[in-house]
Amino acid sequence: MSTLTQAVRTSSTGGTKRGRATRNRVETRRAMPAFYWMVWPAVIAFAAFHTLPVLIGIFFSFTNYAGYGAWNFVGLSNYANLFRDDRVLAAYGFSFLFAIVATILTNVISLAIALGLNAKIVGRNFFRGVYFVPYVLAILVIGYVFQFFFSNSLPKILSGIPLFRDNILTSPDWAWTAIVVLAVWQACAFAIIIYLSGLQTIPGELYEAASLDGAGAWRQFRSITFPLIGAFFTINVVLSLKGFLQVFDPIVSLTNGGPGTSTESVTLLIFRGGFSGGEFAYQTANAVIFFIVITVVSLFQFRVLQRREADF
Known part of the structure; x- marks a missing residue:
């Protein structure tokens, strides 16, 4: 050519x-x-x-609008009054306590279940479907079922224990734990799926090599599993804390904020005051502050947790 x-x-x-x-x-x-x-x-x-x-x-939020009638500009007075309102501060304290406890329990329980489901067990796919069922159920409906359980069934089953002898939902000190149980029970369903997705991305050869080197189950989890699902752990923790800070339905169905205001979250306070309490502008300012708080907390979580993520 x-x-x-x-x-x-x-x-x-x-x-x-x-x-x-x-x-x-x-x-x-x-x-x-x-x-x-x-x-x-x-x-x-x-x-x-x-x-x-x-x-x-x-x-x-910069007005005195009550949700009806006339209104006038009041500047930053709504925002200033929020920091002097004991009820608002108590709602933020409850929301953060609830969110932190529920986030820890959700991720510990979900990761443990995901590790079990990821193992070679009989009926693994069936159990995956069973654990996801709570996520697709209406939380208000399930909440009323849990309310009957805590107020009627549990006192009879555990009548010998002073804490459960009476209705725990009427206790100002312990009613929040019932809300945690309901919220964690539902939230685990989604978190398990996320952790399962992360576990399936880890090559099996890493575990085989670790076993040959004499690494036990705990050492493999600490040195291989947890570092390599760091991104999935970050997603679950951020979503869990954000969702639990905005808790609403479990509280409405179980305690409706009671006894008194001991289980009143920020979202429930905003709903009550803004739509039925004549505090539309005031609670709108509360909602703006709450949005900023959640954004800052989420960004802080990403900044801290992403440092511990491992690539492979």
């Missing part, structure tokens, strides 16, 4: 590739309007039903 022929073929091939690239760019430009037409409806809907109400709420 002559040099001229090779040059012609090379030029032809290069031209063909350039032609294809040009056609692809042209087709991409033609397709872009279609992409925009598919995206814009979702953007408009999000702005109309989320962004706009948020901005309106922030605007009213």
Whole structure:
């Protein structure tokens, strides 16, 4: 084959590739309007039903609007009064205590169950489905079932124990533990699925090599399993704490914030005061502060937990 022929073929091939690239760019430009037409409806809907109400709420947080009637600007007085309101501070204290305890229990229990389900046991797929059932059930309905259990069944079953002899939901000191039980029971379902996804990404050869080196089950978990599911652990902890800080349905179904206000969370306080207590602007300011708190806590969690993540 002559040099001229090779040059012609090379030029032809290069031209063909350039032609294809040009056609692809042209087709991409033609397709872009279609992409925009598919995206814009979702953007408009999000702005109309989320962004706009948020901005309106922030605007009213600087007023004395009660949810009805006339209103006037009051500046930052709503925000200043929040830090002097004992009921608001108590609600934040309860929310954080509940969220921290529930997050720890959820992740410990979920990881333990996920490790068991990831092992080679009989009926593994069946148990995966069973453990996910609580996540798809209506929490209010299940909450009323738990309410009957705590108020009627448990005192009869554990009548010999002073703590459970009476209805635990009527105890200002222990009612929150019943809410923790319900919330953790449901939250574990989603966390287990996340941990199972993480465990399945770990190569089995790592465990085989560790076994040959004499590493036991605990050492393998500490040195291999936990570091390599660090990203999944971060996701679960951040989502759990964020979700538990906003706890609402379990409280409504079990205690409705009682006895008194001992189990009143921030979200329940915002709902009560804003929609039925004539404190729309005041509780809107509370909601803005709560949003900032959750954002800061989530960012702090990401910053701390991501340092411990391992890559492979």
